[in-house]
Amino acid sequence: MGHNYSSPLREPLITGKKSYSDITDDICKSTESAPPPLWWVAISISATLAIIGLLAIAWTIWQGIGVWGLNRTVGWAWDITNFVWWVGIGHAGTLISAILLLFRQKWRTGVNRAAEAMTIFAVVCAAVFPGIHMGRIWYSFFIFPYPNTRGGEGLSSLWPNFNSPLLWDVFAISTYLTVSLLFWYSGLVPDFATIRDRATGIRKKIYNVLAFGWQGKAKQWQRFESLSLVLAGLATPLVLSVHTIVSFDFATSVIPGWHTTIFPPYFVAGAIFSGFAMVLTLMIITRKVLNLEDYITIGHIESMNKVIVLTGSIVGVAYITELFVAWYSGNPYEQWVFFRNRIADPYLFGPMLGLEEGDHAPYWWAYWMMMTCNVISPQFFWFKKLRRSIVFTFILSIFINIGMWFERFVIIVTSLHRDFIPSAWTYYSPTIVEVLIYTGTLGIFFTLFLLFARTFPVIAIAEVKSILKTSGDQYVTDFEKADDKFFEEVESGAGELAGGLAGAKSYKK
């Protein structure tokens, strides 16, 4: 790096005039003290939800998926909605660790650890749904292609259908989980060693195993840096590929409402959008409860809110593009899906489209819920005051979590429930079993996160230390004072600037 300078207009990312040892103390504290009563309350609730969810899953496997609300017209609904929702949430972690690393966003160091953890927990929750939707879960290993003896020998054995995007999904998500897990864990190794060095007794032994005997030698750091770079390179295309392939599950079909070419990038943008919403929901609570406000500052929240307004607007442009092109296509089925099955509410747009009373779209409320939460609400973040308001951000992050769930519900259910033949039209509603499985995955997610928050360093200690000299508040000085000298040097062509220019290799003429 060489230079520790950064423009004084950049907000400090570490406040409270921290030293390196303060950083270690503050972040390790949560792993070294007994959890507060509130933590026990929270984990009791989430574990209970998880256990109820597991019972509902057991019931589903025992009875078959007839206990869900699916019918012959709507074969995918609540389960796949949840699957896509969770996979989407799992996008923020890798975006923060890989893509924001490439874009040199220093604020990522405050939230990357927790976001990566969240990614892994979300992918675990997502994986539940396709598994249990198979019905005969004991055959789920069939999805993995390996030399097998099913139905014959050698090449005549039974292989999965490689033309199916559902199979591509298996590859995409298992690759994503593997790389995210490696990325997360390799980043944790030096931090585990930091905790180990402060610990005694059995804790010391456990953290030593977790840290793989890390000693912080120069050679180890060098290998560590190379590994991080390789994993970041691998993870970058994965951020795009996973939700692209999830979108192919729908878009390769010929079902109006599913088949549209904008799906791949729009799903990716939506995934990042929902992922950041969940990161905000979790981190706003975590920073307060664990007293980490000096490391996850308002500046961090504002940066994340900028990602929210960007991705929310991309999603908004995609919604409007889809809607416009549905009309523009001239395809009556496309038009029907959008105008009659989604938009036509009983009060405003239905009557505007000339529909009679009672002829409105059955799921109009889902569509408008999605539009309000995902397109309109993030637009508030064009205003700096709102971007920096914690209460407002927290409420909005919940709105977006809800809105993104409805987006998937709208895509899946409204496109299916009115089949081409009106006699096949149905209305889908979930059963209590489906609802409990969903709340069960929420339980699993929060249980894992709560365990994480008390046993793992929630913030990447080593990475935060690496930005202290540029972004600690004691190093950021008053703008005018800091730069006056510099501009004088520019004019005289001497001093630091001349040194800086000479130091950086310039091309020969």
Add this chain to the structure above:
Amino acid sequence: MNQNFKIPSRLNLICLILMAVGAVLFAIGWFTTIGEDHGASRLWAALLYNNFLFLGIALIGLFFAAVHEIGYGGWLISLKRVLEAVASYIPIGGILMLVILVLGGHDLYHHWDNDALYVVDGPEYDALVAQKRSYLNMPFFLIRAVIYVVLWVVFYLWFRRNSLKLDAAGDNRVPVYKRSKMISALFLFFFAITSSTAAWDWFMSIDPHWYSTLYGWYTFASIFVSGLCAVVIIIYMLKRMGYLEAVNEEHMHDLGKFIFGFSVFWTYLWFSQFLLIWYANISEETLYFKTRFEGGYKFVFFLAMFINFVVPFFVLLTRGAKRALGTLVFMSVLLILGHWLDFYVMTHPGVVGTGAEFSLFIEFALLIFYVGLFGFVVFRSLSKAPLYQLNHPFMKESLIHHT
């Protein structure tokens, strides 16, 4: 640091010669082709896509500057004036676009004039085109085009004026800089919409039956890569002339990363659009690719893919390649040609319909002309303001930038 760029008279002369040669060649092409079947269509199609490529490059100049302005992109400030210079072509490119659409629209968008398409129960009645007539009709089409161009020009002028104000602001730089962020945010908001709608109008509506929701973003990715390549080429020329010494291999490395990354992104969109249409195999959609697989277009279609993805992927993958100015400039020239071919395949089959053909007097003549015109405008703009924006609050970060 040399702040004042004086256009070498030789450079000016080269630009003027390119324009003159291109214009003369095109004039010959015009008079020999106009009488042929589809002759007028071919001429206007060539004008449309050549003009749009350079207008798009100019828009990316403004887009890239605006994105870095609101995103605290400090590294880029030492080459911000180059971006502004690229963007200075927006007014001319925009006006030429309007001229082409007004004069050539009838030869480009055949559904405008064919009234028989809209006669219900008539022999040529086309229900699909008829239902979208409220959008695809000449007056509304031209009104929209004027709106896009006016918005882009206004934002360019506003951004540039504020940028020059920052040079003169002295110690009062922070409020002026903040204003620039506001202008950038507004521009990006409007550009997010108009970049898509302009692509629908000007290119997608050539085949009025066909539609693809991804089309706007795909076009954006094309001009984004081309725009970055143009910036690299201009920086290279300035450095050859002894200017812009503060832009070193660190900055070029970053530009190289962008070119590499967004070439892959372009391919991602190309593939998404192609795969989904191929896989679903719905005849209304596959017709677009069907016409591009016939009459010699197939070779151009896949050649563009090869140049725009395979070559930059392997050449620019390594760190060394992105830091070697020669390699980067060579790739930039190649990629602009690759996207030029891609725009040709987007335009020509729908407008002209006959097989692929390239002529020195039509397609290449215009490429020569526009390179000259673009260079002339951009270097003029560079000579009008200091080469570095020293008063920018992030200038120092850019000067000592180290990846």
